[in-house]
Amino acid sequence: MTLRFAIHHRSTSSGARTGRVETPHGAFDTPAFMPVGTRGSVKGLLPELVARTGAQIILANTYHLLLRPTPSTVAALGGLHRLMGWPGPILTDSGGYQAYSMADLNAVDDDGVTFRSIVDGSEVRLTPESAIAAQNALGADIIMAFDDCPPSIAAPEPGPIAADPRLARVLRRDAQLDPRARLLLANERTVRWLQRCKDAHGRAHDQALFGIVQGGADLDQRTWSVLRVCDIDLPGYAIGGVAVGESPDDIARVVRHTAPQMPEHKPRYLMGVGYERDIVAAVRAGVDMFDCVLPTRNGRNANAFTPAGQIRLRNARFADDPEPIEPGGACDCEACRPVWTGAPGPFSRGTLRHLFMSGEMLGPILVSLHNLRYFQRLMVDIRRTIRDDDWPGFARRWPAAGM
């Protein structure tokens, strides 16, 4: 087995558990949060600094790397760990989600997806086999199945992601199909493609392939998918097709329904989620792994996470504010409490505002580091809370989790 998962503690009041996943490039503690390095870099951050946030595993997107610099170039440069300058575990997605949501979709058929490259407009074809071949060439420790990922049909209204014009285009296209038929087809296709992914996997000795449960917001479809997907023996499984615009309640409803049905002794990964409350709800449902662009994307936009909620550092009220993002010493990130012994003190909110107002890269860098550390502190506290079974204490410490 390329991946070993040990469960260390279980919550007595929920499905939450702590554990540790071992991969060929080292181990990570669960529940785990994975920073996203879409194109092979967690934007603006030296890998050393990513590690300093406490991250133990990071994620890269096959879709982007497929187009540029291409998997064969990554392989020629020594593989994804060398490209990213990251010695620890890496997970790649299959490219499927981005092929659906980011590209002009030319055709989805029973064999795969054809789309136009956002880099040069050329036609690109992804199939279960080619998506796995790409990930085999990249060389991540955990790779994801290529799935059919239609937009959720039960999202009550377009959320922030569905408001993305690219996804809206796909939504309009799918609106011309019968949505339920589309969901059933996708669900069934995902299972067939999963078997093809497993059969095509050329590095099962050192890359762990995870299957992905689909089914949208339809709980019966989720049950069908979890039974069929998890019937194919793999080192881990993910919940896909959430965080595509649903409300937090809808996310939690699907996750609470799905996660407990997934194999007990294998890691469960909720893809693309999310805010603090989404993560906590999923952890309590028994999810072990998370990834999300929120800390870095919001950091680049001057939005800093704090336990009391996000603050917008471009706000004029911070102009002369000499306090760090989180006053009182609670945060030990590179902005609030630099590790460098030479540092004359924290970077103040006033300094960070100045950097953003001036367009200086250091602003996005520092707030990304703060936000990534915030999410890792959240995960550390979640793991401690599971061990101590102290959810009331957790709720007091993290009001932003809205428990």
Added chain:
Amino acid sequence: MTLRFAIHHRSTSSGARTGRVETPHGAFDTPAFMPVGTRGSVKGLLPELVARTGAQIILANTYHLLLRPTPSTVAALGGLHRLMGWPGPILTDSGGYQAYSMADLNAVDDDGVTFRSIVDGSEVRLTPESAIAAQNALGADIIMAFDDCPPSIAAPEPGPIAADPRLARVLRRDAQLDPRARLLLANERTVRWLQRCKDAHGRAHDQALFGIVQGGADLDQRTWSVLRVCDIDLPGYAIGGVAVGESPDDIARVVRHTAPQMPEHKPRYLMGVGYERDIVAAVRAGVDMFDCVLPTRNGRNANAFTPAGQIRLRNARFADDPEPIEPGGACDCEACRPVWTGAPGPFSRGTLRHLFMSGEMLGPILVSLHNLRYFQRLMVDIRRTIRDDDWPGFARRWPAAGM
């Protein structure tokens, strides 16, 4: 005295010397190269990483900080060292050069300069008194006199800087004056303004004010300026008004003429210079301090300095190149040889090219770090070469210096 300068070694074959300057925030070795943090940040780099390049003193631009966030805000945030997160020595220029070269110049008169802010279009007035007051509020260890800095009249043709449309505008304006009359006036005004700067200096106890020698490319004017400027007793002196478009030979000619006439036992600072050969020529003329945006600006543009000359990392020939910028282990920068013990290896040229082609911030960050380290390695070798008086060896090690 706020600043102490000790000369340690002298070259027997030139005017070069090594030494050490002590300031209230620590010391730096000379000849020294100062990275530029225009708006309070060396672009894209945590101060810890700037220190790791070997930099001991950095520079910020009063002109930019005057407009945003303003010196009073910097003071409210704890001063420039806190804003920049830099515990060591800092030097600020007076804002004069940028007021001339970057702004629509409304009026220069015997009292100062009036220009439009590039931030919000408002009218800004700089006088010797206000330029010093701004620098007193910022709080750098070394501050610069406010001088009248007309474009060089002897530059044989517009170089890369004079090709800047903003400077070209000033050049066109000055072309309507008699250039020699303008130079004489500027030279005389610079001396009068220097005395006003000294009289206005409110923090002589902890900020060292440097005078600036002007005179363009006219060696007689340089002699006149050096005599008059250095007649005003100050802790150090600079050579201004070079690196505004002249050829390397013209820079070297002015510096060789001027530097030896400056006080022997005070630091000599050549402002805004430059390439390796310019620095080496100036060191041999007896200059002790340098600043230039070249390493960071070129780094952001994917141009990496090497002893054999710059390489352009966007070049397609580097796409599959697994070697670091400087193969063979000669360079110990964060790109060629990361300090982080976890790092799986250097960042390859292929990786760097990918980061630039993808628009990832990490490309500019890594090549800026490489270039800054390159310049610091150059300075370390210059100091060793002075001590050992081994210029032939230096010329072999740094062919880019063109000796």
